[in-house]
Amino acid sequence: MSYFGAGFFFIIKMSSLCPFSKAASAGDKCPRKIEVNGARDKEKNDDKVKQEGNESITLSPKCPFGYDSHTFKLGPLSCLICQALLFESSKCMPCSHKYCKACIERFKDCPLCGADIEKIEPDPDLQLLVDRFIEGHARIKRSQVGTDPKEVGDEHKNVIYEDVSLERGAFLVQHAMRAFRAQNIESAKSRLSICAEDIREQLNQFGNTSEFCSQLGAVLGMLGDCCRAMGDAGSAISCYEESVEFLSKLRIEDLEVVHTLSVSLNKIGDLKYYDGDLKSARSYYSRSLDVRRDAVSKHPSSSAQAIDIAVSLAKVADVDRGLGNEAAAIDGFQEAIKFLESITLNSNESGLEQRRSSVLDFLHSQIAEPVSAPQSTFV
Template sequence: MSSLCPFAKLASAGATCPVKSSSDNKTTINHTDDDDDDNEKTGNANTDPRVVPPKCPFGYDSNTFKLGPLSCMVCHALLHQSSKCTPCSHKFCKACILRFKDCPLCGADIQGIEPDDELQGLVDRFIDGHARIKRSHAAGDGEAASDNKTKVIYEDVSMERGAFLVQQAMRAFRAQNIESAKSRLSMCAQDIREELKSKQDNQELCSQLGAVLGMLGDCCRTLGDAPSAITYYEESAEFLSKLPKKDLELVHTLSVSLNKIGDLRYYDGDLHSARSYYARSLDVRRSAAKEHSAVASQVIDVATSLAKVADVDRNLGNESMAVEGFEEAIKCLENLKLESGEASLEQRRLSVLDFLQKQLDDK
């Protein structure tokens, strides 16, 4: 699953994307002029002195969310299918606690696991209300907000909620609580679909939905549900293919979704279909590399796609085409010059180059 937040572009000026800040991937998302204009408009709207920016009814937003009574101490995400251990009564996600024989908090033997519907109901209300409320400026702090005279307006789903749901999904996914991650991403996708009903041509929403659908594909793939994974990846590619290829992260997400479909087709034995998707990914990456020839990662991506296409060609009996593809990929990587500070890219370049040279040795 990608560690890049599809909502990062909507972060306010100076703010840190909640997902990017908690991830290991430090890739920077490029902003277009249109994105800057959108941020300016958002900023102007938020300066209205009569309105406080959308906040969770419990006082949290995606930048301040902390582990607490609504969180699982195993996956560090909001509880999903809340379950209580007996006899110690400590509470975790069902999928998380089923991996243990002793309570992770107190060490007591787990004699049984019971659903905690009341706590899960509270978690669900927390998620449902998150970032949907705007309070009048007169409400002031949280104590004033509880005043019966305070006017509370429920707004449409905000992008803050989307970033929050993706953050929770990624925490759960990293901890192998895949059902929890899938649940949060499904909510996020549904929110964006609702927004798109009235904003069908909104490129930012389409980009976000494409990224979230790709993450849902990763969840299904991890769960062993290849047909559903392919469906999500194909829908992700459909949305992303319609967008201008200016943003390198968008291009990367699109090419990865196409490659993942190719991988699943490959493992299923449908080599012709696999090659078709690998070739589409290669075309996307070639175009990006032409426009961004100075970006080393694009060249490595092209070489990787060439290797995938060539590997299928070899399995289909097209040895001459396979050798041609491997040799082109090797040439791309050998001509790539990296700076001394690009150690991770150099390691990746050498890894792909080693694979390619072995393929030629095996011809």
């Protein structure tokens, strides 16, 4: 989710971190890792379960729709183009192959069979099936307390779901990320909204636990990315601000939480910057810088966080330049350069070295050739 977001560094990128990985038990795995190693784990876990106090082995239940909890494969409920759950299910005519509406509208020929697409029709029955699948999957049913045994008829029975499982949240985030990468933003936003609603229900029931606050903070940040990609700056700021609110409830010791919090602050600053409110932008950039400085003071060996500090220094300096304070801008750029040059990277951190070099090149250019307009050559 990290990116440079001042006037000169603008790119939207959804987080690759699973906000649910921290809440997993020792036997749980982040779906990002499961997707890679699923074949190995599936062989061990799919065919049997151990029951306490009982040596018998029973077969694990299988989802009739083809959902596999270890590989996140959905069979007929997924879109071939974005590889995520179908959203606004539509079929090509005359071949009748089915995709998300936003995905297939980009094509003139069916991606599966190559037939000319004469028209695209909605498939409400299939979408209803997908929606029912999302609503019911991975939730735990329990009996309603105090139900009158004399009551008969389905119309009198209230189905109550207890804990929304970790698997459900991770599943929704996984498919939201797939849809976002494929530019199916409405789909990503829909899945993340469901996930956020689930977490809010848990917060109402169990209070502001660190797990739920971190999860909701991350999901709200992703929702902000969706709103931003759709051009809805106001809603994006609201999501980012709420993300900051929940993440700020936590003790800032986890580097992933620090990263998510600082990025949400930066993204608010980005939007304020492009709206011309430079003073507000500087305030948010400075808050992000403070969070990152504090993290590095507690985790001095984190090279990624150290580079993030230089990025924040550059953001603040860029705004200072926009506000007409050239001396402060030059000081900020120079401080960022010194900070980057003081970092020692290991040989296995080639990605960070490339990032550091790119940032250094930009910073040197800002000192060598001061400009009054935002730059957008670096992403």
